[in-house]
Amino acid sequence: MSLLKAQIPTRRFTVSGYVHETGSQEALIGVNVYLPGTTTGTTTNTYGFYSLTIPAQDSLQLAYSFVGYDIVSRTISLRTNQTLNISLTPGRALTEVDVKAGRLTNKVSESAQMSSIDIPVSQIKKIPAFLGEKDVLKVLQLMPGVQKGSEGQTGIYVRGGGPEQNLIILDDAVVYNANHLFGFFSVFNGDAIKSVELIKGGFPARYGGRLSSVIDLNMKEGNREKLHGEGGIGLIASRLLLEGPLTKNKKAGPRSASFLISGRRTYLDILAAPLIRAQSGGTLTAGYYFYDLNAKANYDFGPKNKLYLSTYFGRDRFYANDTDESTDTGLSWGNATATLRWNHLFNQKLFSNLSLIFSDYKFQISSVEKSTQGTDTYSLFYNSGIRDFSLKYDVDYYPTPQHSVRMGLQSTYHRFTPSAVVLQNAGINQSVNNVDNIDVLESGIYAEDTWRPSNRLRLNAGFRLSYFQQQKAQYIRPEPRLSAALTIRPDLSIKASYALMNQYVHLLSNTGIGLPTDLWVPTTDIVKPQQSQQVAIGVAKDFVDKGVTLTVEGYYKAMNNIINYKEGASFLLINDPTSANSVRWEDNVTAGRGWSYGAEMLLQKKVGRFSGWLGYTLSWTQWQFAELNGGKPYYPRYDRRHDISLVGIYELNKRITLSATWVYGTGNALTVPIGRFGTYRASNTLVYGGDPALNQLLFQNVRTSDDYGTQKNSFRAEPYHRFDVGIQFHKQKKHHERTWEVSVYNLYNRRNPFFYRLESVSATSTEAARTALFRYSVFPIVPAISYNIKF
Structure with missing residues (x-):
């Protein structure tokens, strides 16, 4: 008799529904729906829908959890298919005590998806x-x-x-x-x-x-x-x-x-x-x-x-x-x-x-x-x-x-x-x-x-x-x-x-x-x-x-x-x-x-x-x-x-x-130029002496070209780094919330490279004329202020 009873298949029923946000009824994507203490569970799809088919039970506890929202638990009697729609309330400033209480429920170790x-x-x-x-x-x-x-x-x-x-x-x-x-x-x-x-x-x-x-x-x-x-x-x-x-x-x-x-x-x-x-x-x-x-x-x-x-x-x-x-x-x-x-x-x-x-x-x-x-x-x-x-x-x-x-x-x-x-x-x-x-x-x-x-x-x-x-x-x-x-x-x-x-x-x-x-x-x-x-x-x-x-x-x-x-x-x-x-x-x-x-x-x-x-x-x-x-x-x-x-x-x-x-x-x-060379074509005028004007005539046609070498992208730009900071001031009014934000982009004024170019440097009293590679930057330290309001 006990053997025949064991062979009777366990009936299964489905509980399904949608999970929304309290206050807006916005559908929530990726909410964990699971039986606490077990590995049985599922997640909501792009439209907030979930479906879970499990053995019939007189008393069944379901938990709904999502990052940044309060966990919701429901106890139901599963003797027939049920539709159960849930609303989750956004959590406030969460503390470490909240986390230890089990708020970390979207575990990366439990998902087959990587990267x-x-x-x-x-x-x-x-x-x-x-x-x-x-x-x-x-x-x-x-x-x-x-x-x-x-x-x-x-x-x-x-x-x-x-x-x-x-x-x-x-x-x-x-x-x-x-x-x-x-x-x-x-x-x-x-x-x-x-x-x-x-x-x-x-x-x-x-x-x-x-x-x-x-x-x-x-x-x-x-x-x-x-x-x-x-x-x-x-x-x-x-x-x-x-x-x-x-x-x-x-x-x-x-x-x-x-x-x-x-x-x-x-x-x-x-x-x-x-x-x-x-x-x-x-x-x-x-x-x-x-x-x-x-x-x-x-x-x-x-x-x-x-x-x-x-x-x-x-x-x-x-x-x-x-x-x-x-x-x-x-x-x-x-x-x-x-x-x-x-x-x-x-x-x-x-x-x-x-x-x-x-x-x-x-x-x-x-x-x-x-x-x-x-x-x-x-x-x-x-x-x-x-x-x-x-x-x-x-x-x-x-x-x-x-x-x-x-x-x-x-x-x-x-x-x-x-x-x-x-x-x-x-x-x-x-x-x-x-x-x-x-x-x-x-x-x-x-x-x-x-x-x-x-x-x-x-x-x-x-x-x-x-x-x-x-x-x-x-x-x-x-x-x-x-x-x-x-x-x-x-x-x-x-x-x-x-x-x-x-x-x-x-x-x-x-x-x-x-x-x-x-x-x-x-x-x-x-x-x-x-x-x-x-x-x-x-x-x-x-x-x-x-x-x-x-x-x-x-x-x-x-x-x-x-x-x-x-x-x-x-x-x-x-x-x-x-x-x-x-x-x-x-x-x-x-x-x-x-x-x-x-x-x-x-x-x-x-x-x-x-x-x-x-x-x-x-x-x-x-x-x-x-x-x-x-x-x-x-x-x-x-x-x-x-x-x-x-x-x-x-x-x-x-x-x-x-x-x-x-x-x-x-x-x-x-790929940047590694050098510059010029081609000069002399005029038909014969010039004798060191007169600058006559020398300019002699070399009246000058063509310059940049030498990029033989290897593509063989030059490494300088490292890029910057530090940004921001502070937001919130104030909750009766019918709205306003936020002032002050931020600073590139706080320590790092001159990060945007592009490089060869340029001629004129002669000085101590140095001869030369060609040098110059680095150009776009953004120095950039402060910003903004005003935001919710109502």
């Missing part, structure tokens, strides 16, 4: 920033494995990859150029961002199309309970965000809706215009500004269907009008994205999302010269860009606590415009309209499973099949992925990962610093897809009583079919109207390979009155092209041997927050 970093947006807003402008990408630069670009730039170089090898997505939409002000600021307004995640390796199969990293950003959904706003006034820009419910009910119900709109604009043009006009005598009008706009709306059609519409639009514009010279010049670039998403819950175990996505990046140059009669005598318009229409469908399936399955597909129709030139010259009656659109299709299908075969082993195994079609080319590439974590102790695990990635879009750049003049081009029958293979191994340790996590990783990445310009080539020459019809951009690039390897360490504390991190990177990166540097390997510009970042935030009390960062990096690898 992944998420930073709370609330923490990003406390870190001192250049000119007071909080910047998501600049904070990511402070992480190990991420190399910084030039001084002040937001360029992201991850594990030996270039800026074009980063997949930057905002609410599922790809952002192709994430820079404002030629790279000194990013396009992401921190007020509108809910979450930020950086993945450097061990990529889940749901991501594809880039070699080096994924930067996944999600916008806030909008407060569902009350009207809320926040904004700020800084030295160069101001911003404002409004969010609130669209339905009459004050609290989120079965049918609720909300909106969010956020805008930011710089006023550099307004401040500089009077000065420019005064210095030019009133003949020159010039300026520069950027702006961006985020908007989002969502509507719940009941417990099973939700609709989201999110958009982003941003633009940079430089203009100059010279009435004296009768010229009008302009330069602009910008992104536009839109995402329409439909969530559908088939049942408590099956969740789906359908996305329709639009992304458009444009770069434009214009130059117009007018005659004295006011008609155009010469005009040049250059346009370049890339436009995407995408369909994406994803399914999340939670069959058991041991399996979490994701499947999906995505197809993107790209239209590249690498050259669009309109030239008109009334003097010679010439008009050229060269529009060279390239249409391609890029698709992918994937499946991945986060599997826990035992209490000690966790796996994320996935497979992606990518497909690319261009007029003369077609590629089908398999992309296997695997990440694993083996638990040695409850707070210590060993991790390993492998990922194969393919990239079908390329960025041609002569500068390597991500300027808007860089050119996006597709894979063709001549230019093959880029491909990388990366392996990594490491350890993850949680110091639960201290609220601290430690990760140490080593990696090796090999890259094939990376492209670069041939010596002396440029798309500006390729697109010259006189030769655009006969010269293809494919003929001006060369393909090669690269490899990168190194070690990274991150010691991070996300909670408590004192928080921050220490990051260190030791790395080597080399490239090799048959037609560059004599076919020998060389270090690319952003290769750095050592990189250190130290970030600290201290909540002195409820009214004062202190913060500081210190960064150090080995100098960039550059």
Whole structure:
């Protein structure tokens, strides 16, 4: 009888629901949902949904935990499937006592994913920033494995990859150029961002199309309970965000809706215009500004269907009008994205999302010269860009606590415009309209499973099949992925990962610093897809009583079919109207390979009155092209041997927050002149004597050239380091909270190198004339003050 009873299978039921933030009903991503004292649990997905199927029990305790929020526990009787929606309350200034009580619940040692970093947006807003402008990408630069670009730039170089090898997505939409002000600021307004995640390796199969990293950003959904706003006034820009419910009910119900709109604009043009006009005598009008706009709306059609519409639009514009010279010049670039998403819950175990996505990046140059009669005598318009229409469908399936399955597909129709030139010259009656659109299709299908075969082993195994079609080319590439974590102790695990990635879009750049003049081009029958293979191994340790996590990783990445310009080539020459019809951009690039390897360490504390991190990177990166540097390997510009970042935030009390960062990096690898020589051609006049005027006649034609040597990037710039500090003064009023922030960028006035140039030094009474290499810096010590308000 007892044997028959033992063979009766245990009935299982599912508890599922959504986790939101108290006070706003904002969906929370990555919340841990678990049975205390066991290894059984799951996490919420991008939309705050969770599902857990477990054996029936009369009394079951569930815990919900998330960094920066109070832990919530619920005791339920699980004798049938249940829906349980939870709200978490943001924690205040967390103390060490809170941490020891078990607040550190997002353990890195428990996750199969490695090479992944998420930073709370609330923490990003406390870190001192250049000119007071909080910047998501600049904070990511402070992480190990991420190399910084030039001084002040937001360029992201991850594990030996270039800026074009980063997949930057905002609410599922790809952002192709994430820079404002030629790279000194990013396009992401921190007020509108809910979450930020950086993945450097061990990529889940749901991501594809880039070699080096994924930067996944999600916008806030909008407060569902009350009207809320926040904004700020800084030295160069101001911003404002409004969010609130669209339905009459004050609290989120079965049918609720909300909106969010956020805008930011710089006023550099307004401040500089009077000065420019005064210095030019009133003949020159010039300026520069950027702006961006985020908007989002969502509507719940009941417990099973939700609709989201999110958009982003941003633009940079430089203009100059010279009435004296009768010229009008302009330069602009910008992104536009839109995402329409439909969530559908088939049942408590099956969740789906359908996305329709639009992304458009444009770069434009214009130059117009007018005659004295006011008609155009010469005009040049250059346009370049890339436009995407995408369909994406994803399914999340939670069959058991041991399996979490994701499947999906995505197809993107790209239209590249690498050259669009309109030239008109009334003097010679010439008009050229060269529009060279390239249409391609890029698709992918994937499946991945986060599997826990035992209490000690966790796996994320996935497979992606990518497909690319261009007029003369077609590629089908398999992309296997695997990440694993083996638990040695409850707070210590060993991790390993492998990922194969393919990239079908390329960025041609002569500068390597991500300027808007860089050119996006597709894979063709001549230019093959880029491909990388990366392996990594490491350890993850949680110091639960201290609220601290430690990760140490080593990696090796090999890259094939990376492209670069041939010596002396440029798309500006390729697109010259006189030769655009006969010269293809494919003929001006060369393909090669690269490899990168190194070690990274991150010691991070996300909670408590004192928080921050220490990051260190030791790395080597080399490239090799048959037609560059004599076919020998060389270090690319952003290769750095050592990189250190130290970030600290201290909540002195409820009214004062202190913060500081210190960064150090080995100098960039550059190609600079090692000498200068001149060629002199004598005149036909015979000169006798030492008359200076006659000698000037004798050497009337002088040509100088710089000698760059034979090795590419053989010069190392001086090390880069700086120290930033900030202090915030908070004051809570009856209906609003205001914050004054004072920060200092580069406190000890380090003159970091921006570029080098050979220049002639005149003779003095003690030294002969000579040629010397000069270092130029951009930013000395830069103080800033800003005012922020929440209501």
